[in-house]
Amino acid sequence: MNTALNKLTLKDYTSDQEVRWCPGCGDYAILKTIQKLMPELDQPRENQVFVSGIGCSSRFPYYMNTYGFHTIHGRAPAIATGVKLANPELDVWVITGDGDGFSIGGNHMLHVLRRNVDLQILLFNNEIYGLTKGQYSPTSQTGTRSPSSPEGSVDAPLSPCAVALGSGGSFIARSIDTEAKHLSAVVKRAHDHNGAGFVEILQNCPIYNDGVFEQVKDKKIAADFRVELEHRQPIVFGKDREKGISLNRDTLSLEVIEVAGNEDRVLLHDETNKIQAQLLAAMGGADFPVAVGVLYREEKTSFVDDTHQQLKRARHSEGSLQDLLNSGHSWDVK
Amino acid sequence: MELAEEKLGEHHLDEKQVVDVVVRFAGDSGDGMQLTGSNFTEATALYGNDLSTFPDFPAEIRAPVGATFGVSAFQIYFGSEDVTTAGDALDVLVAMNPAALTTNIHNLVKGGLLIVDRGAFSAKNLAKAKYENNPLDDGSLEDYRVLDIDISAQVLAAVEPYKLGHKAALRCKNMWTLGLVMWLFDRDRNPTIASLGAKFSSKPDIAEANIAALNAGHAYGETAELPSGVHVYKVPKAKVAPGTYRNITGTTALAWGLIAASELADIDLVFASYPITPASNLLHELAKRKQFRINTFQAEDEIAAVCAAMGASFAGALGVTSSAGPGIALKAEGIALAAAAELPLVVVNTQRGGPSTGLPTKTEQSDFNMALFGRHGDTPMPVIAAATPADCFEVAIEAARLATRYMTPIMLLSDGYLANAAEPWQIPDVDRLPRFPVKHHSEAEGFKPSLRNKDTLARVWAKPGTPGLEHRIGGIERSFETGDISYDPANHQLMTDLRRDKVQGISKDIPKQEVCLGEEQARLAVVGWGSTYGAIHQAVKRARAEGLSVSHIHVRYLSPLPANLGELLAGFDKVLVPEMNTGQFVRHIRAEFLIDADGLNKVAGQPFKIGEILAAIHEKLATGESNE
Numbered sequence: 001m002n003t004a005l006n007k008l009t010l011k012d013y014t015s016d017q018e019v020r021w022c023p024g025c026g027d028y029a030i031l032k033t034i035q036k037l038m039p040e041l042d043q044p045r046e047n048q049v050f051v052s053g054i055g056c057s058s059r060f061p062y063y064m065n066t067y068g069f070h071t072i073h074g075r076a077p078a079i080a081t082g083v084k085l086a087n088p089e090l091d092v093w094v095i096t097g098d099g100d101g102f103s104i105g106g107n108h109m110l111h112v113l114r115r116n117v118d119l120q121i122l123l124f125n126n127e128i129y130g131l132t133k134g135q136y137s138p139t140s141q142t143g144t145r146s147p148s149s150p151e152g153s154v155d156a157p158l159s160p161c162a163v164a165l166g167s168g169g170s171f172i173a174r175s176i177d178t179e180a181k182h183l184s185a186v187v188k189r190a191h192d193h194n195g196a197g198f199v200e201i202l203q204n205c206p207i208y209n210d211g212v213f214e215q216v217k218d219k220k221i222a223a224d225f226r227v228e229l230e231h232r233q234p235i236v237f238g239k240d241r242e243k244g245i246s247l248n249r250d251t252l253s254l255e256v257i258e259v260a261g262n263e264d265r266v267l268l269h270d271e272t273n274k275i276q277a278q279l280l281a282a283m284g285g286a287d288f289p290v291a292v293g294v295l296y297r298e299e300k301t302s303f304v305d306d307t308h309q310q311l312k313r314a315r316h317s318e319g320s321l322q323d324l325l326n327s328g329h330s331w332d333v334k
Numbered sequence: 335m336e337l338a339e340e341k342l343g344e345h346h347l348d349e350k351q352v353v354d355v356v357v358r359f360a361g362d363s364g365d366g367m368q369l370t371g372s373n374f375t376e377a378t379a380l381y382g383n384d385l386s387t388f389p390d391f392p393a394e395i396r397a398p399v400g401a402t403f404g405v406s407a408f409q410i411y412f413g414s415e416d417v418t419t420a421g422d423a424l425d426v427l428v429a430m431n432p433a434a435l436t437t438n439i440h441n442l443v444k445g446g447l448l449i450v451d452r453g454a455f456s457a458k459n460l461a462k463a464k465y466e467n468n469p470l471d472d473g474s475l476e477d478y479r480v481l482d483i484d485i486s487a488q489v490l491a492a493v494e495p496y497k498l499g500h501k502a503a504l505r506c507k508n509m510w511t512l513g514l515v516m517w518l519f520d521r522d523r524n525p526t527i528a529s530l531g532a533k534f535s536s537k538p539d540i541a542e543a544n545i546a547a548l549n550a551g552h553a554y555g556e557t558a559e560l561p562s563g564v565h566v567y568k569v570p571k572a573k574v575a576p577g578t579y580r581n582i583t584g585t586t587a588l589a590w591g592l593i594a595a596s597e598l599a600d601i602d603l604v605f606a607s608y609p610i611t612p613a614s615n616l617l618h619e620l621a622k623r624k625q626f627r628i629n630t631f632q633a634e635d636e637i638a639a640v641c642a643a644m645g646a647s648f649a650g651a652l653g654v655t656s657s658a659g660p661g662i663a664l665k666a667e668g669i670a671l672a673a674a675a676e677l678p679l680v681v682v683n684t685q686r687g688g689p690s691t692g693l694p695t696k697t698e699q700s701d702f703n704m705a706l707f708g709r710h711g712d713t714p715m716p717v718i719a720a721a722t723p724a725d726c727f728e729v730a731i732e733a734a735r736l737a738t739r740y741m742t743p744i745m746l747l748s749d750g751y752l753a754n755a756a757e758p759w760q761i762p763d764v765d766r767l768p769r770f771p772v773k774h775h776s777e778a779e780g781f782k783p784s785l786r787n788k789d790t791l792a793r794v795w796a797k798p799g800t801p802g803l804e805h806r807i808g809g810i811e812r813s814f815e816t817g818d819i820s821y822d823p824a825n826h827q828l829m830t831d832l833r834r835d836k837v838q839g840i841s842k843d844i845p846k847q848e849v850c851l852g853e854e855q856a857r858l859a860v861v862g863w864g865s866t867y868g869a870i871h872q873a874v875k876r877a878r879a880e881g882l883s884v885s886h887i888h889v890r891y892l893s894p895l896p897a898n899l900g901e902l903l904a905g906f907d908k909v910l911v912p913e914m915n916t917g918q919f920v921r922h923i924r925a926e927f928l929i930d931a932d933g934l935n936k937v938a939g940q941p942f943k944i945g946e947i948l949a950a951i952h953e954k955l956a957t958g959e960s961n962e
Contacts, residue, residue: 017806046799046800046801047798047799065804066804067804068805068806069675069808071644071671072667078638078641078642078645079641079648081645082604082606082653083645083648083798085604085606085642086602086629087651087797107638111633307629314624314625315625321626324593325580325761325762330578330579331379331380331579331580332576333575333577
């Protein structure tokens with residue numbers, strides 16, 4: 001009784017549960033985009049599994065009419081790995097946040113990426129702890145005032161994409177909660193990737209960190225503050241695409257240049273260039289736009305493929321338990 | 335109760351025929367004592383004696399040569415009657431250097447046989463063992479029969495034709511010694527010769543040299559003039575039930591039990607673990623058995639291991655994770671999720687000395703409280719424990735049966751002793767093992783994730799990939815009716831009670847508690863769980879032979895307890911509970927049954943000795959008389 005793929009719509013992927021995020025939360029937009037994308041993916045609904053940890057974003061599986069497991073804080077990558085070990089046919093998604101994925105669950109994130117477990121990992125980054133009411137997170141900017149840092153946080157933030165690259169991730173992308181078209185396209189590519197497809201989604205928390213991504217989201221100014229990466233295309237931005245990103249070969253660092261007259265100095269995006277991806281992932285702040293799109297991809301075998309290859313080899317002939325028990329030295333007592 | 339001061343038994347080496355013997359091979363980590371011991375074990379099993387072995391090795395991987403903390407030992411107890419422990423006092427001690435002598439001589443009975451390698455008693459080695467004088471020369475060993483042999487020199491002469499070089503030649507010392515001990519007990523060298531050939535098949539010179547050393551040691555026994563009373567000892571064959579036997583360690587038995595469980599349950603098994611002493615060998619054993627329905631995963635940490643196992647269970651396989659105490663502590667949150675989400679999960683805890691890193695290579699039973707109570711919230715979980723190395727096979731199957739039948743995490747307690755100790759095991763006929771095929775739910779009509787079996791209260795197991803059963807589960811309290819998230823106060827009460835009742839209901843599904851030795855009513859019951867089985871059994875047997883009114887009760891099911899245990903214990907005037915902890919199980923049965931049970935507790939990193947328990951039985955029954 002395979003669910004007929006072509007007939008399913010967004011509605012078929014909407015569960016009967018009342019969505020309980022705060023009004024205006026960026027998570028709504030992401031949910032809608034994913035529900036809409038699902039029928040386009042070449043997978044029967046019963047093979048879709050959403051696994052999450054703890055946090056606002058981790059409520060996500062309850063709202064998807066697929067298989068779902070809302071687990072414990074930070075551990076979704078490990079649980080999802082177990083799901084794939086048991087059944088490689090399943091299409092498994094990890095839904096996590098900046099605290100869940102990079103604070104309490106940082107270790108699992110790094111290992112699921114380096115192993116290249118065949119999953120889609122959607123990291124909702126709102127640079128704050130929402131569910132515990134507004135403490136600073138590992139991606140919060142230094143100086144973030146919060147209930148646990150009344151005088152401003154002193155921790156330096158990490159960049160999820162940079163850490164994912166450093167962990168050996170084979171597909172690293174960034175998108176924005178409300179940019180449905182961009183997000184959908186990026187997530188689809190993550191899904192099509194063989195291995196761990198990591199997507200950082202910049203997500204607004206209207207309650208505890210409202211407007212933290214305003215510059216990259218506000219249609220009026222976003223052109224100056226974000227750059228949309230496309231493979232083999234020049235990395236340019238600005239209202240009239242008048243600014244470009246260039247590599248200073250003396251300092252091995254990026255710089256923003258005027259495109260006019262410097263066309264040959266503008267970097268071409270190459271999704272397969274890891275060093276360049278590191279530089280692009282780190283962009284942001286006052287001097288650089290935030291890069292969105294696919295920063296890096298690398299074709300390599302996935303953990304699940306390799307593991308199941310080993311199983312196949314081991315099982316070329318079925319093991320006999322009785323032979324195992326009798327193996328080695330035994331003796332008969334009459 | 336206090337542990338009585340230890341009294342060593344009498345030696346019985348004057349006879350030509352002896353009922354049982356304890357031999358301990360002790361040497362430097364690099365002396366190959368474990369290999370020596372396992373070869374001697376094999377020969378002894380083939381000879382037809384019952385036996386039990388206990389390897390005792392240091393935590394250091396490569397301790398400095400000659401150091402007391404680098405002493406590695408292998409003890410074997412063999413005899414013509416049933417043997418259930420690795421023995422108390424030593425009849426024969428092989429000490430390959432001064433460090434091995436100083437750390438083990440106190441366990442050798444007076445008149446016992448001491449075999450030493452004089453060649454290793456150099457000034458340097460004596461100093462490392464803190465001997466001011468050479469004990470071989472100062473008369474301090476005159477209570478023992480000493481075979482004072484320059485084994486090093488003997489070995490160098492025996493392997494001279496193979497031109498191995500000094501260092502490599504000396505590595506054959508262990509085989510020379512083994513040859514001598516094999517002569518002493520009339521063991522067949524052929525299996526060892528065959529296994530040396532196989533082990534060194536790519537280095538025939540080394541194989542030949544080792545075999546030459548083995549034969550030379552044997553020949554030494556035959557031809558040398560030995561002190562009086564040192565001769566070939568005959569240990570008659572044991573009377574054991576007919577069948578095919580093999581030796582097995584607890585770790586191997588547990589691994590094979592899990593493989594058997596996957597076949598009997600007709601389900602794939604995913605074993606996820608993180609290396610930790612003394613549990614790692616379980617991962618190693620299963621990792622090479624993937625021709626069965628086993629997949630193994632070395633996770634990045636203990637938490638990931640329990641989570642991956644649970645994820646596998648969610649996906650329809652049986653998830654199993656394994657660790658020792660500190661690692662189990664890390665898994666606690668994951669175990670509670672398995673309890674809340676009602677997924678099957680087997681958690682194997684190979685206990686070791688604690689707290690913290692404690693004594694990683696030594697044995698203890700101090701995780702009983704953690705197993706029963708070490709979780710947040712009201713999180714009940716069944717707990718069962720293996721009694722002997724071979725029992726690990728059955729207990730692994732039983733853990734898988736209960737986990738899948740009741741959709742619950744379950745903890746299986748083993749310990750460092752059981753993991754490494756070995757005993758003969760009658761190989762079961764696989765076709766006669768009871769099957770318990772697991773059925774995943776497939777009927778979409780009327781499905782909800784909260785459906786449960788009315789008898790067992792187990793929730794349905796609906797695995798991803800099944801059309802029409804798409805559903806969500808998680809750690810948030812769920813409605814009894816629908817399985818959806820519920821914060822309703824009455825529902826939480828209902829679900830908490832249900833989780834308790836479900837686990838408690840297992841008591842109806844397990845065998846009634848039996849008395850394993852003695853009557854159902856007597857003056858004293860010695861009640862044990864886990865690896866104390868062997869020592870308690872022998873102690874009770876000896877006490878009964880003295881005419882004492884004492885029985886042995888061994889509890890496999892620790893939570894829930896067998897339904898009749900309280901009633902059974904009420905039939906005894908006194909209850910004594912020996913445990914390798916400060917009194918955890920005894921406190922539990924006192925609380926459960928309001929009985930005046932007394933603990934006998936030992937936390938020395940070593941198993942109980944038979945004599946220690948026997949002394950406690952004497953004391954317990956003696957104080958009873960004085961009170962009457």
